[in-house]
Amino acid sequence: MAARIALADVTVGNELPSLSMTFTREDLVAYAHASGDMNPIHREEEFAKSVGLPDVIAHGMLTMGRAIKVVTDWVADPTAVIDYTVRMTRPVVVPAGAGVVVEFGGKVAAINDDGTVRVDLSATFDGQTVLGQARATVRLA
Amino acid sequence: MSMNREMIGHQYPASDSLLVTEAVIRDFALAIGDDNPIYVDQTVAQSFGHATVCAPPTFPIVVTMAAMEKSFHDPALNMDFTRVVHSDQRFEYVRPIAVGDELVVTTVVEDIKALGNNDIATFRTEVSSLGELVVTGWSKLVVRGDE
Numbered sequence: 130m131a132a133r134i135a136l137a138d139v140t141v142g143n144e145l146p147s148l149s150m151t152f153t154r155e156d157l158v159a160y161a162h163a164s165g166d167m168n169p170i171h172r173e174e175e176f177a178k179s180v181g182l183p184d185v186i187a188h189g190m191l192t193m194g195r196a197i198k199v200v201t202d203w204v205a206d207p208t209a210v211i212d213y214t215v216r217m218t219r220p221v222v223v224p225a226g227a228g229v230v231v232e233f234g235g236k237v238a239a240i241n242d243d244g245t246v247r248v249d250l251s252a253t254f255d256g257q258t259v260l261g262q263a264r265a266t267v268r269l270a
Numbered sequence: 271m272s273m274n275r276e277m278i279g280h281q282y283p284a285s286d287s288l289l290v291t292e293a294v295i296r297d298f299a300l301a302i303g304d305d306n307p308i309y310v311d312q313t314v315a316q317s318f319g320h321a322t323v324c325a326p327p328t329f330p331i332v333v334t335m336a337a338m339e340k341s342f343h344d345p346a347l348n349m350d351f352t353r354v355v356h357s358d359q360r361f362e363y364v365r366p367i368a369v370g371d372e373l374v375v376t377t378v379v380e381d382i383k384a385l386g387n388n389d390i391a392t393f394r395t396e397v398s399s400l401g402e403l404v405v406t407g408w409s410k411l412v413v414r415g416d417e
Binding site: 131150156159160162163164165166189190191193194195197198201202205206207208210211212213214215216217262265 | 297298300301302303304306308309318319320324326327328331332335336356357358359360361362363365366408
């Protein structure tokens with residue numbers, strides 16, 4: 130593992146560069162095929178509404194997969210991430226058309242005794258957080 | 271209908287194996303919108319000290335979800351899989367997943383508890399390649415009970 134960021138260069142409270150990512154219906158179809166999660170609530174509007182959802186929703190795991198890009202872009206080597214956990218608190222609702230934008234952020238929350246770093250992540254859609262307790266443990270250079 | 275607590279600690283037989291190829295990794299990276307070259311370019315991966323391209327951090331879900339879904343259908347578990355919501359996910363990585371790995375998953379029912387009318391089930395998924403542990407996943411699932 131060879132992170133581009135050195136432990137000596139980070140301080141608790143440091144903000145990682147944030148990211149905006151668009152979620153479209155096409156993205157959800159592509160993720161369904163790549164992940165094998167073919168649940169129709171992520172692809173079929175009528176079905177999603179029939180089970181009480183406002184519209185098609187993104188896979189929680191797609192949101193988790195995108196949120197960690199804040200960290201992996203920062204360290205350059207994604208294998209520096211040694212632990213990653215999220216709670217999926219709210220769905221990202223994806224209407225047909227141009228899609229919706231989710232804002233992702235990250236902050237150095239702690240430097241652990243073993244020299245790893247805890248990064249707390251945020252994901253915001255439509256003014257509300259969609260991931261809770263989202264944390265990555267990262268081994269820096 | 272609530273889940274069978276006697277299944278806590280039960281371990282399911284190992285899943286079929288998935289051979290990790292460059293194409294599988296590339297397709298997953300594309301699908302999550304991550305353009306990091308380490309997922310597609312062996313030269314870049316090697317510059318970071320890896321033998322081959324590596325998989326994105328959430329890639330293990332491809333095998334862990336499939337393995338868990340098989341257990342959802344076990345009548346002994348008494349789990350209404352039509353009412354399942356995936357609420358939490360954690361991965362603890364031992365080493366990167368890379369091209370050539372043959373991933374096999376062992377699923378364990380780690381915990382089942384009640385929260386109101388719902389059951390909260392935690393499944394532990396141990397992903398190994400050729401007998402060596404690569405990553406452990408924990409998935410928490412909410413099974414919505416009757417209103």
